[in-house]
Amino acid sequence: MSxxxxxxxxxxxxDCGKESQVPFQPIEGRDxxxxxxxxxxxxxxxENRGRY
Structure with a gap:
């Protein structure tokens, strides 16, 4: 799937109230x-995300 x-x-x-689309099912109560x-x-x- 592309x-x-x-x-x-x-x-x-x-934030801005604009209608948009997202590639996941939005969850009620979450921004x-x-x-x-x-x-x-x-x-x-x-930079160092916990790796040595």
Whole structure:
């Protein structure tokens, strides 16, 4: 299954209120963000992710 074939689910962005679609079933009570707002809410990645 390619990325283009994934089932998409409608949602409303919890940040800006824009109608969007996500590749997972949104869970009631959990925030969902559009692709423009998502980077603002992601945790920053660390260089050494616990590996030696």
């Amino acid at each position: 990325v283009d074939d994934r089932k998409m689910y409608p949602c409303t962005c919890s 969902v963000f559009c692709k423009e707002c998502l980077p603002k809410h992601r945790k920053p990645r660390t």
